[in-house]
Ligand SMILES: CCC[C@@H](CC(=O)O)C(=O)C(=O)O
C-alpha cells in the first residue's frame with residue numbers, strides 16, 4: 001500500500017522570523033471534528049480547515065480587486081519598517097509628544113496596487129486594512145454574500161456571541177508584522193491569500209507581555225520588542241511561552257477575545273490577503289471565582305480608566321520616574337496593594 005507522502009509543507013522554516021521564546025503548535029482540525037466546537041466554547045484557539053468560510057475570496061487577486069472593488073478610498077498604513085503597530089488616533093491628543101511609527105493614508109486601490117508592485121527596498125512598506133462596507137463594487141458584494149454564513153452563524157449562536165461588528169480586508173506585503181496585542185472581540189480570522197504566521201499567548205501571560213497603559217495611543221499593544229527584548233524593563237518576558245501556526249489559504253483561525261497575538265506575513269512569501277470576522281463577546285452571566293484571566297484584564301482596564309479620569313492628568317499616571325514626584329494614586333495603589341493583580345497592572349507599565 002502506498003504510504004501517504006508527508007504533506008509537502010508549502011513554506012520553509014527560514015521564512016519565519018526568529019524570536020527568543022518557545023512555542024507549541026495551535027491545534028489544526030477539520031470543521032467536521034466536534035473538538036472544534038469544544039475548543040471554541042472553551043475560548044481556546046484552533047485552526048479550522050475545510051470551512052469554506054471565505055472561498056469566494058480565493059479569487060481576490062490584486063487584478064480582480066482592482067477591477068471590482070470600485071473607486072473608494074482604502075485605509076492603508078505605511079511604515080518605515082516591517083512593523084505595523086496599531087495606534088488609537090483619538091488618544092494622540094493627550095500624547096502630544098508621541099509620534100507613532102506608522103501613518104494611516106487613504107489611497108485609491110489602483111494606487112495601492114501600483115506602489116506594491118513597484119516596491120523597492122528602502123520604500124515605505126504598505127499594509128491595506130479596510131473595512132468591507134457598501135462602497136465596494138457589486139461583484140465583491142456577490143462574493144461576500146456567498147461566504148459560508150450558515151457555518152459562521154452557527155458559532156455565533158452556539159457561543160452566544162453578539163453581532164458581527166466588522167469584516168476587515170487585510171492585504172499585506174511579505175515580511176509585514178502586526179506586533180503582539182490583544183483585542184476585545186471574538187475573531188474568526190480567514191486566511192485567503194499567501195501564508196501568515198500567527199503566534200498567540202493566553203490572557204494568563206499578561207504579566208509577561210506588558211501592554212501599554214490604557215490611555216496610551218498603543219493601548220492593548222505589547223511594549224516588548226520581540227526582535228530585541230529589553231529584559232531590564234520587561235524581565236517577565238523571559239517566561240512567555242507562545243502557541244503558533246502558519247495559516248494558508250482557506251485556513252480559519254478562531255482567535256479568542258483577550259488572547260495576545262502577533263501576525264507576520266512570511267518572509268519572501270509574497271502578498272498576503274486575510275479577512276477578519278469580529279464579533280462582540282457573549283455577555284458575562286455568572287461571575288465565578290477565581291476570576292478568569294481575561295476578566296482580570298477587563299478589571300485592570302476599568303481601574304486604569306477610572307484612575308486616569310479621576311486624576312484627569314495622564315502625567316500623574318504616566319510613570320513613577322523621579323520626574324513625577326507627585327503622590328499619585330497609582331504610586332499609592334502600587335505601594336499599598338502590592339498583590340499580583342496590582343503588580344501585573346503596574347510593574348513595567350507605569351514604572
Ligand atoms: C488590523 C488587524 C490585523 C490582524 C493581524 C494581521 O493580520 O496582521 C489582527 O490583529 C486581528 O485580526 O485581530
Ligand SMILES: [Zn+2]
Pocket residue numbers: 181182183261
Ligand atoms: Zn488583533
